[in-house]
Each structure stands twice: as C-alpha cells, then as structure tokens.
Amino acid sequence: MNRTQILSELKSASDIDILVIGGGASGLGVALDGMSRGFKVAVLEKVDFGKGTSSKATKLLHGGVRYLQNGDVGLVIEALREREFVLTKASHLSRIQKFVIPHYSHWEGWYYWAGLKTYDLLSANRSLGRTSKISKEETLQLLPNLKKKGLKGGIVYTDGQFDDTRLCIDLVSTLNNSGSLVINYCSVDNFIYGSNDKIVGAIATDHQSGESFEVKAKCIVNATGVFAEQTMAIESEDTDIKIVPARGSHVVIDRSFLQSDEAIMIPKTSDGRVLFLVPWKNVVIMGTTDVVSKTLTMEPKATDEEIDFILKNASQYLEKVPTRKDILSTFAGLRPLAAPKKEGRKSKEISRSHKVVQSKADLFSILGGKWTTFRKMGEDTIDAIIDAGKLSKSKSHSEYMDIYNGSTIENGTPIHEALPYSWEELKHYIQNEWVEHAEDLLCRRSRCILLHKEATLEILDQAIELIATHHGYDTAWQANERERFLEVADAY
Ligand SMILES: Cc1cc2nc3c(=O)[nH]c(=O)nc-3n(C[C@H](O)[C@H](O)[C@H](O)COP(=O)(O)OP(=O)(O)OC[C@H]3O[C@@H](n4cnc5c(N)ncnc54)[C@H](O)[C@@H]3O)c2cc1C
Known part of the structure; x- marks a missing residue:
C-alpha cells in the first residue's frame, strides 16, 4: 500500500x-x-x-559487555537472546562481527579475557564464537594498523552488527x-x-x-x-519518569584506517567509557560518547569537543592516525534513558x-x-x-516471524564512486518505501549521508529530481527540498 x-x-x-x-x-x-x-x-x-x-545507533547487535561491569546480568542474557533473533530473522541486514581488544599490559589481557569468558558463558548455546586470547603477532595480523609499541596481545570476541x-x-x-x-x-x-x-x-x-x-x-x-x-x-x-537524553556521537572514516574486517573495542577511554571502531559497509564507524544533552532535538549534532575526543582516543591505538580532514561524516543520537x-x-x-x-x-x-x-x-x-x-x-x-527482505538490485548504475548504491536502488526505494523527502532517501533508505557527506551533496539534485518525478512535484518544491536537506545535512 x-x-x-x-x-x-x-x-x-x-x-x-x-x-x-x-x-x-x-x-x-x-x-x-x-x-x-x-x-x-x-x-x-x-x-x-x-x-x-x-538511525543513530553504533549498529551493534550486542548483549552489552560493558553492562556486566554494572552487574546487569539479566539484561545481558536477554539481549544475547534477542541478538540471535535479529541475526536469524533479519540475516540480510545483519552479520556476525569479530571484535579485538588490544592490550598493552599482561594484567589487562587477563582481566578482559576473564570478563569476556563470562560473556561467553552467558551466551551459552547462543554463542557466536568463543573468546580467545591471542599473541601480539596474531593481533597485528588481524589489525595491521594497530599501534605496535608496547602491544602485548589481544582478546577476540564475537558479537553482531546490523543496519539500523x-x-x-x-x-x-x-x-x-x-x-x-x-x-x-x-x-x-x-x-x-x-x-x-x-x-x-x-x-x-x-x-x-x-x-x-x-x-x-x-x-x-x-x-x-x-x-x-x-x-x-x-x-x-x-x-x-524523567527522560535523561544522553548524546552519543560517532565519527566516520575510511576503511584504510582499520585495514581489517575485524572491529576494535577500546575498553577504557580517557573518560572511562568504551569506544568501538567498527567496519561498516565501506567505512569505519568510531563511537561513541555519552554526554547529557540539555536540549531535546530531532537532529542532534556531534560537538567539536566530542569529535576531538573520539579522534584522540582512536589515535592512541592506530599507526595511521585519522585527523579532522579524514572525516567522511559524523552523526549523533540521543539515548532515551528513563530515570525515576x-x-x-x-x-x-x-x-x-x-x-x-x-x-x-x-x-x-x-x-x-x-x-x-x-x-x-x-x-x-x-x-x-x-x-x-x-x-x-x-x-x-x-x-x-520472518522480517521482510527489502534488499534490492545487486547491479546497476553507481550513483557515485564513494557511495555503494545504484540509481536503480534509489528508484526502487522511492517507488516502494514511502519516501517523501530527500532525507528519507539519502539518510535512511540508503545510508549515503552517513557514509560520505560530500559525495551525497554531489548527487543531491539528481536524487531530488527522482523523488519529484515520482510524486509529480514542480521545480519550486525541488528548490525547497534542497534547502530542507542542507539543514538536515548540517548535523552530519
Ligand atoms: C549513540 C547511540 C548509539 C547506540 N548504539 C546502539 C547499538 O549499537 N546497539 C543497540 O542495540 N542499541 C543502540 N542504541 C540504542 C538504540 O538506538 C535506541 O534504544 C533505540 O533506537 C530507541 O528507539 P526508540 O524507538 O525508543 O526511539 P526513536 O528511534 O527516537 O523513535 C521515536 C520516534 O517517535 C517519533 N515521535 C516523537 N513524537 C511523536 C509524536 N507526537 N507523534 C508521532 N511520532 C512521534 C519520533 O519522530 C521518533 O522517530 C544506541 C543509542 C545511541 C543514542
């Protein structure tokens, strides 16, 4: 319909x-x-x-390793069960993802290994792969761009990933x-x-x-x-109940900074949080922060401070260091935490x-x-x-229940060399997936803006024209739509 x-x-x-x-x-x-x-x-x-x-998640299907630190065992077991549901029923949108925790002291290695073994035990027959402790050489084989100096080894564990x-x-x-x-x-x-x-x-x-x-x-x-x-x-x-909106921001960079299909989990950033560097489609998503937000907005934006924080913490683990000019996009979401x-x-x-x-x-x-x-x-x-x-x-x-598979056309005319979509796919979304505005098409049906903001702006006019043709909208609508999209794009 x-x-x-x-x-x-x-x-x-x-x-x-x-x-x-x-x-x-x-x-x-x-x-x-x-x-x-x-x-x-x-x-x-x-x-x-x-x-x-x-639309602003880190795209992880996870039990939440870090919740174990708070003793939220029930929450972890429940999430591990649901992780399996998505991986099975929406297998076209999800996949198993290996994570490596690099460690720079032997004590840390054993500490994280013990924690993740508990995660394994809680996964029981839903485990996606056993946690293992690997040597420095094995860690560098998996993650060639990892900082070598002082590296002692890594812990490998498995979780899931999806397209939100x-x-x-x-x-x-x-x-x-x-x-x-x-x-x-x-x-x-x-x-x-x-x-x-x-x-x-x-x-x-x-x-x-x-x-x-x-x-x-x-x-x-x-x-x-x-x-x-x-x-x-x-x-x-x-x-x-009071909703405490907590902003989590992400920075998106090229896959060359990871040079791997495995993700990195940094267990303790300078503010004591967890930071992920996750390969996702043709990019790497780095995040996230956790900052109480004073404003309630539909389009939260990563602050300069948060971007610097993510870059700084990631850089401590990478040989090829990402800088501001390497950022392809950023995105931020508000956690709907409910507190009495x-x-x-x-x-x-x-x-x-x-x-x-x-x-x-x-x-x-x-x-x-x-x-x-x-x-x-x-x-x-x-x-x-x-x-x-x-x-x-x-x-x-x-x-x-099986979840419908709306994935489409494998081959087609690429929309841009930096974006993994074809014009045929975009047309399919417009015709079948309730696209009303350019942001629906470029932020959520496809993930163009999140993958590469500049490239998305380069194909914006053509995308708007496609939507206008489908709905029978005139050139005035197209001009308005361009302005509307640029406002949304500002948050990325
Ligand atoms: C930075 C970040 C990273 C995260 N990463 C992960 C992760 O990796 N894995 C994971 O499992 N979870 C993750 N989460 C958590 C997860 O994304 C959220 O819990 C979830 O998306 C919240 O969904 P929601 O439907 O409750 O809220 P929303 O997605 O915000 O949906 C609420 C909707 O209500 C609509 N609305 C508001 N008012 C009205 C109204 N009056 N009438 C009609 N509609 C209205 C809004 O437009 C909105 O679309 C993350 C969260 C954040 C912030």
Whole structure:
C-alpha cells in the first residue's frame, strides 16, 4: 500500500486494537509483537521511520559487555537472546562481527579475557564464537594498523552488527504487507477520552497535507523515545519518569584506517567509557560518547569537543592516525534513558533496561531499552496491556516471524564512486518505501549521508529530481527540498 492508501484506511478504520505513537525501534517492536498475536495495529510516525535515535545507533547487535561491569546480568542474557533473533530473522541486514581488544599490559589481557569468558558463558548455546586470547603477532595480523609499541596481545570476541534504519524500513514493510497501517509524517498531537476518562483514540496531523484527523483504538502506546516524557505530558504533567537524553556521537572514516574486517573495542577511554571502531559497509564507524544533552532535538549534532575526543582516543591505538580532514561524516543520537524523577544519577549509571509504564488514563509508555532488544520490548509492552485487561489474552509469536527482505538490485548504475548504491536502488526505494523527502532517501533508505557527506551533496539534485518525478512535484518544491536537506545535512 502506498501512503495515500494507508492514510485513507487509517481515517476510516474502526477496528484498530493498538495505536503506536513513534516509528522507531521501540514502536515497530510493539507493532510487530501486536501483529504476531493477531491484533490490528497502526503506527504513526511524526517524521520518518527511524528518524529519531533509531538511525543513530553504533549498529551493534550486542548483549552489552560493558553492562556486566554494572552487574546487569539479566539484561545481558536477554539481549544475547534477542541478538540471535535479529541475526536469524533479519540475516540480510545483519552479520556476525569479530571484535579485538588490544592490550598493552599482561594484567589487562587477563582481566578482559576473564570478563569476556563470562560473556561467553552467558551466551551459552547462543554463542557466536568463543573468546580467545591471542599473541601480539596474531593481533597485528588481524589489525595491521594497530599501534605496535608496547602491544602485548589481544582478546577476540564475537558479537553482531546490523543496519539500523534498513531494519526499520523492512519492519514497516513486514507490518504493512500483513494488514497493519504504518505511516510516516503523521504525528499524534492530542488524545480522545471516553466517558470514564480513559484514552480511546488520538488526534493526529498529516504533515504532508496539514490535515488533522482522528484515530480510534482500544489502546495506545507511547513509543516516542527521548520524546516520551513530552508525549506523556499531553495527558498529564504529573509523570514519575524523567527522560535523561544522553548524546552519543560517532565519527566516520575510511576503511584504510582499520585495514581489517575485524572491529576494535577500546575498553577504557580517557573518560572511562568504551569506544568501538567498527567496519561498516565501506567505512569505519568510531563511537561513541555519552554526554547529557540539555536540549531535546530531532537532529542532534556531534560537538567539536566530542569529535576531538573520539579522534584522540582512536589515535592512541592506530599507526595511521585519522585527523579532522579524514572525516567522511559524523552523526549523533540521543539515548532515551528513563530515570525515576527523584534520582539524579549520571547517564552512564542509569540502567539500560526497558520499562513499561501505564498512566491513569491508560497510555502505555515503553521507555529505555536498546535496538538489539526491540522485539522483547514489544512483547513486554503487549503483555502489560493484556495484563491490564485492555486486550484479549493472546500468545506472542513475534520471535518466529520472518522480517521482510527489502534488499534490492545487486547491479546497476553507481550513483557515485564513494557511495555503494545504484540509481536503480534509489528508484526502487522511492517507488516502494514511502519516501517523501530527500532525507528519507539519502539518510535512511540508503545510508549515503552517513557514509560520505560530500559525495551525497554531489548527487543531491539528481536524487531530488527522482523523488519529484515520482510524486509529480514542480521545480519550486525541488528548490525547497534542497534547502530542507542542507539543514538536515548540517548535523552530519
Ligand atoms: C549513540 C547511540 C548509539 C547506540 N548504539 C546502539 C547499538 O549499537 N546497539 C543497540 O542495540 N542499541 C543502540 N542504541 C540504542 C538504540 O538506538 C535506541 O534504544 C533505540 O533506537 C530507541 O528507539 P526508540 O524507538 O525508543 O526511539 P526513536 O528511534 O527516537 O523513535 C521515536 C520516534 O517517535 C517519533 N515521535 C516523537 N513524537 C511523536 C509524536 N507526537 N507523534 C508521532 N511520532 C512521534 C519520533 O519522530 C521518533 O522517530 C544506541 C543509542 C545511541 C543514542
């Protein structure tokens, strides 16, 4: 179904069981699980699918080695189970990734080996490969650009990697192909209340036409990530939960700085965090930082300080050192960490586990969590709604569901030598994947901007023309669209 058809069905539907607000990882996880139980589901996304934090992940499918330090064993086991789900059901978008922790003292080597052996044990029969301790020579064979001076050896462990927004889009296709109504550029701005003061529907705006419309549903889920507190406040200012947005920034550089298919995990940066250097498509993603953000924005931006921090810490481990002029792109996301209002903990210390909160008027909010566990977050949300008596009892089948494979055309006319996409692929996305704006096409259906900002700007006009031709838009729209894209590109 195209966007117009989905919109028209949404407006007339009287049988929606679950209305989800937010088309990121959490919202789509809720929708997938609801659909797997036979419920009629609708998802309204204010901007585009994955526009929020879900396009800004480090792209790791992981149990979270670092959460072991906080004793979050349950969280790690759950995530390792979900890692397997994505690797199996979305194998076209994910892969097994080896990580090397280089160590420069023998003591460190044994310390990290012991920690990762625990990770192995928790993985049990879901392990993707055993952790091993390797010599200096073996480490340099795997990572030729690693700093040699003082190197004692490495620890190799295995996790997963994926394409975050492609997973969003393929989830939307899975849902829409099965009768759900998932739409972008529609926001929920208010709620409709029944005679008992419980929410029975929402007032939404279609941002493409500016038109407002109503959607009735048996229950409503707030899956708006860092905006969850704002969405809760539409119903009541009196929320116990505070969202603490913590910015994580990434720097993207050429693969020649890694010269390897293996990733590097730096276990302790100068601020005590973990830093990853991960090969991804034709680049290396380095990240991330963790800085409490004072502003809540849809397009967070890596600060100069964060970029310098990442470059400095990565440089301590590399022979060929990346500098500012080597940066192909940067991107930043806000972690939707949910903390009880009374506590004032640092973002690093707030638990990464998710929680479902039910308001007095029966708005169900799914808070926190991570991409890897999106399906389980969805399952727990629907369970909470069933337990509250809002939906009939029905068993979750989401773990058995295959995710649609929207990967396309292998060969075609390359759009640019620095970008691994063809014009045929871009046309396919425009025709089949609800592309409304250039940013949908170049930031999320393809990952052009994230891979190489300058190259993306070079093909921008042609990409806009393709979208305009498909929708029948005029040259004035194209000029506006160019300005609009340049504003978005500023954050990369
Ligand atoms: C820097 C960084 C790196 C990360 N790396 C990883 C990783 O490697 N692996 C991993 O598993 N996890 C990772 N995570 C965590 C993961 O990315 C997030 O937990 C997840 O993407 C959050 O998804 P979400 O759906 O809750 O939020 P979002 O993706 O932000 O989605 C919320 C959506 O709600 C929409 N919305 C807001 N208000 C409204 C409204 N009124 N009406 C309709 N729609 C609305 C927004 O437009 C947005 O698209 C990372 C997070 C960060 C910040």
